[in-house]
Amino acid sequence: MSDRRIHELDALRGLALAGIVMFNIVQMTHLHRPQGPASEHVGAYVWELLFVQRPFPIFSVLFGVSFALFLRSAARRTDRPRLVLARRLLWLAVFGALHTLLQPGEVLKFYAAFGLLVLLPASYLSRRWVLVLGIVLTLAAGLTFNGVAVIPGLFLLGLAAAEYGIPDTLDQRGRQLVIAFLVALPAAAAMGWLQFLAGVGPSAHYRVLPAGLVFAFLFMVGFLLLLRTPLRRPLDAVLAPMGRMALTNYVLASALILLGDRLFAIDDYTAVVWLGVAIGVLQAVLSAAWLRAFRYGPLEWVWRRLTWWRPVPMRAGVSSAV
Template sequence: MDFDKRIDTLDYLRGFALMGIILVNIIPMLSMPLPVPHTINASYWRFLYLFVEGRFYTIFTFLFGVGFYLFITRAEAKGRNGYVLFLRRMIALFIIGYVHVQYLPGEALTIYAVCGILIMPFYKANKMVNLIFGIAMLIVLGIFSFKLFMVLPLMLLGIAAGQFHVFEQLAKSRNQIAIFTSIMLVLSIIGVIYQYQYAPVVFGDGADANFQKTKRFLNIGITIGPLVSAFYAGLLIWLLQLTLIQKLLSPLKSYGRMALTNYVSQTAFVLLAGKVLHLFNTITYIQSLFLCLAILGVQLIFSQVWLQFFRFGPLEWIWRIVTYFEIPPLRK
């Protein structure tokens, strides 16, 4: 697979991850009240924490590690100091994230920027060391449900994927992708069934038994998150080997190419809708799903139209200016 093709695959995955992230991020942004038991909202709450929460950010974080490796590799190949450029890139990302976190507490960009600096020494580490250390750390942190700290091993695994040239060999690895995806499917089914045993019926009533059960439900979700994420990513990668699927999902590729712009604008759209439509503390879980679908529809169309005329998304363009200390042409 040539380099451009490899980037395409990563963009599809980034777009896919972003589509899941908004479904969870909207909850704290609009201060959504807990659902009433035995309602469709309660069912959707359980669906989110079984199949969405901790699944899509994991893919996004892994892709950050892949992107880190590719960025420095490309910079070094052009005779530039990849470490200096990447450091500037992370400083710019931290600044964007610092502004963003004022509107979305717990957002990921500042964490990614700090972790991005921490993983820089691993670029030249042995690929087997990155792979084994990343898997071991992810398993340990997953068992103890330390979600925040799982960012580092996920990035390390992304670096290892870059070192092993995983995304350069996808076209030759359809059978391996199918086997990997099948294994992850079986493990995911086992994990989700186990997690579902602790799914709460009563939400936030203050009873200790219900609180402990809900806590256990959420913690198991964090533990098995990487397995479900790996299945999602493997399935999408396998499907993308088909030209028809690539064409059908082409808006997803454009969406992923403008990942930074779309991630930040998700927050802007949600908060604007909350303000204009008076949704804070009143919107239900199912209503939030429809709002997310509307926002995603607008963003998917906008991304595809924008990239017909411009080379980068708006924030991506600014990011490149700060990274390279030069102004690249925006228009095609």
């Protein structure tokens, strides 16, 4: 497994980040979510179909992948890579605690906790056991509690994917991606119909949340297939820089959501979409401009500096041992 950046994962992370912003706008502005038949609340149904428990699982799987990639990279630089990773996760918990001041529902603190409690111990297991545990925990959580309960299983699935070398061989897996998409598409259609029958609002979460895992898989595979078409260049140009600066953009989005709500009083789903698109465009422009001059996003650089506890070059084109 090489240390090169995998741009497909950066772009996928950027896509998930944009979707999470759409969810967080509703959560942070306390927008009233209607409850009742989906046919009477089409906007709410479409929003739930696209953003409730959809981007979040993708982000969680990618966190597990990133954990494995960082562990492998750290092992080349130190004889105590897990200690470095533990420090990295503890600092993530600090970021999460500070971010909670802006966004009480933020997930970084849960990522840090489950990283320490689940990913670190699992890194000692064989990849087969990691995969089996990931499937079991994901299915168990997806059929019961959902929410943050799906994080451990998805973390393990991401870790297993990396250990099986899937991220580094995505360019060789076109046929597998097509098969996965063809399997996921009818499953997602069926779950979407069941979700429609259940209606919208919290009372429909027993359908909405389990459907989220199926849709997340469909979106993930479908997006990776899009990256094998002529759309790859524009999608990569827009989303990959956002994904490389995911921590910075995640925190920045919270500040922008609060500012947008203060300026425009978000009171319906149309306003949610417009604000979400505006934030996405702004972050895409800022991320691309920033990374032309710097190696890391601002918070990514701070996080890396704290993780290794040594100077880390910030300017693009400057080599770094960490």
